[in-house]
Amino acid sequence: MSNKKKKDEKIDIDFKSWSNELVEYLGGKENILSVTHCLTRLRLVLKDETFVQKEKIEDLKGVKGLFRSSGQFQIIIGTQVEKFFKEFVIISGVEAVSKEENKKIANQQHGNWFLRALNFLGEVFIPIVPVLVAGGIILGFRNILEADFDGFVIVKSGKFWQGLDDFLWIPAQVCFWWLPVHICWSIFRKLDADQVLGIVVGLCLLVPPLLNVYDVSSAAGNNKEFEWIWDVMGKLENGSFDWGFMKYPWKIQYTAQVIPAFAIGITGAYINKWIKRKSPAVLSQILVPLVTILPTFTLAMFIIGPIGFIFASVISFGISWSFTNSIAKYFFGFIIGLIYAPIVLTGIHHLFNAVFVQDTIQNGGNFLFIGTCAQAIAQGSAVLGWVLINRKNPRSKDVGIPSIVSAYLGVTEPAMYGINLKYMYPFVAACIATGLGLEMAVISGVSSTNSGNGAWLGILNVQVQSKINGVITWPGTGYLWFMISMLITAGTSLGLTMLFSKFKYFKKFNIELKAAELLK
Numbered sequence: 188m189s190n191k192k193k194k195d196e197k198i199d200i201d202f203k204s205w206s207n208e209l210v211e212y213l214g215g216k217e218n219i220l221s222v223t224h225c226l227t228r229l230r231l232v233l234k235d236e237t238f239v240q241k242e243k244i245e246d247l248k249g250v251k252g253l254f255r256s257s258g259q260f261q262i263i264i265g266t267q268v269e270k271f272f273k274e275f276v277i278i279s280g281v282e283a284v285s286k287e288e289n290k291k292i293a294n295q296q297h298g299n300w301f302l303r304a305l306n307f308l309g310e311v312f313i314p315i316v317p318v319l320v321a322g323g324i325i326l327g328f329r330n331i332l333e334a335d336f337d338g339f340v341i342v343k344s345g346k347f348w349q350g351l352d353d354f355l356w357i358p359a360q361v362c363f364w365w366l367p368v369h370i371c372w373s374i375f376r377k378l379d380a381d382q383v384l385g386i387v388v389g390l391c392l393l394v395p396p397l398l399n400v401y402d403v404s405s406a407a408g409n410n411k412e413f414e415w416i417w418d419v420m421g422k423l424e425n426g427s428f429d430w431g432f433m434k435y436p437w438k439i440q441y442t443a444q445v446i447p448a449f450a451i452g453i454t455g456a457y458i459n460k461w462i463k464r465k466s467p468a469v470l471s472q473i474l475v476p477l478v479t480i481l482p483t484f485t486l487a488m489f490i491i492g493p494i495g496f497i498f499a500s501v502i503s504f505g506i507s508w509s510f511t512n513s514i515a516k517y518f519f520g521f522i523i524g525l526i527y528a529p530i531v532l533t534g535i536h537h538l539f540n541a542v543f544v545q546d547t548i549q550n551g552g553n554f555l556f557i558g559t560c561a562q563a564i565a566q567g568s569a570v571l572g573w574v575l576i577n578r579k580n581p582r583s584k585d586v587g588i589p590s591i592v593s594a595y596l597g598v599t600e601p602a603m604y605g606i607n608l609k610y611m612y613p614f615v616a617a618c619i620a621t622g623l624g625l626e627m628a629v630i631s632g633v634s635s636t637n638s639g640n641g642a643w644l645g646i647l648n649v650q651v652q653s654k655i656n657g658v659i660t661w662p663g664t665g666y667l668w669f670m671i672s673m674l675i676t677a678g679t680s681l682g683l684t685m686l687f688s689k690f691k692y693f694k695k696f697n698i699e700l701k702a703a704e705l706l707k
Contacts, residue, residue: 506546511656568684
């Protein structure tokens with residue numbers, strides 16, 4: 188039989204039979220609560236996963252791996268997942284739901300408070316991420332215009348470039364400085380509150396006569412001694428709410444603040460939902476907006492905002508210190524890179540979106556996003572090493588190559604769950620490589636404007652020269668050292684994968700693949 192014919196047989200799948208088998212291996216129709224799909228995976232919520240026959244599901248044609256995450260049983264298919272999904276819905280009789288609804292069902296069935304909190308955080312950021320990516324690209328272009336290339340600065344070379352730089356600052360400012368509006372809107376949307384009131388609540392945190400938080404920070408920087416922010420505010424003209432009998436020195440805009448905006452948005456959404464239930468219908472058009480806006484704004488200015496601001500500042504300071512301290516930076520990059528992939532497995536990486544933004548705005552840039560890029564590249568390169576090791580096995584390329592492409596584009600689940608964790612040595616190699624790559628980026632001064640595509644295309648968000656105070660990018664710009672760091676990551680991950688495959692210790696993870704098993 189020719190190789191071409193064999194290849195044709197592999198892709199020729201009877202979706203009806205395939206779906207019938209999957210339903211059986213999942214424990215029957217009555218064991219399936221809901222189903223949806225994403226870019227590469229079927230995502231199911233099951234009543235009881237002890238009935239699932241995992242080995243038989245893994246042997247089905249087209250299945251590249253299984254894993255459980257966020258209370259959902261997920262089957263890795265690849266980019267053709269929609270064809271499998273459509274027939275499976277017909278055969279199983281289970282109603283297809285949205286990803287958000289599927290997560291909600293999973294939380295109700297299997298989730299605890301921590302898991303629900305992580306899912307909530309992730310879902311709030313999902314509609315905001317494209318805005319942040321666009322803003323990051325705009326800021327990245329402005330960084331090029333403003334960067335010093337060995338004495339040559341583009342914005343100083345002509346009136347046009349200076350005008351373009353000023354022009355682009357407006358959309359960049361809206362994407363990042365006005366982030367509380369985006370966050371409050373998204374939270375109100377997620378909690379089924381009045382979205383337009385979410386926008387208003389966000390605007391209440393930003394508009395004059397509230398003082399820009401960066402102007403306040405600049406005023407604090409004029410004094411070499413440490414000062415609390417309320418002491419600084421008390422000295423500024425119009426820095427306090429003044430009622431005659433008392434002054435409250437916290438009259439600031441929460442520009443680009445993530446944690447305060449989150450807390451205020453959640454508070455406002457629940458107040459909105461409460462007053463909608465309690466308000467008489469005849470008065471709802473007056474009471475609902477009034478009771479939503481005024482109490483939320485009052486709590487924001489007096490309690491929630493100040494506490495959230497201090498908490499966010501402490502987190503940002505800690506992260507910035509770990510990457511910029513003259514001693515700490517030589518080992519924290521490796522440590523954080525080493526544990527990055529395990530953090531992704533727990534789901535806590537959803538918190539990183541908030542950290543990216545907070546750290547970038549408060550410190551001028553962030554290193555953590557570079558870790559995201561290194562982690563994705565390391566996972567993809569580990570799969571590449573696994574494919575090379577098993578190049579004589581026909582199915583290794585079918586399973587591995589789509590996972591490599593996916594990881595190199597920033598989606599690591601197929602690589603991590605389909606191959607690297609299953610055989611373990613690629614995963615360990617990828618973790619070590621991520622640590623080395625991030626450490627190289629940290630010591631060479633490679634920082635990013637914010638988040639974006641977390642892999643090779645992350646270069647679009649790299650700062651030409653780091654904007655973080657105290658960080659000096661090595662000669663050649665951040666672009667050069669980003670590529671060097673990521674090539675080190677890729678090469679180390681590939682090399683260690685091939686080396687670790689020879690270690691006897693990893694044989695208990697079924698490293699040695701049998702041709703018969705691969706061809707099932």
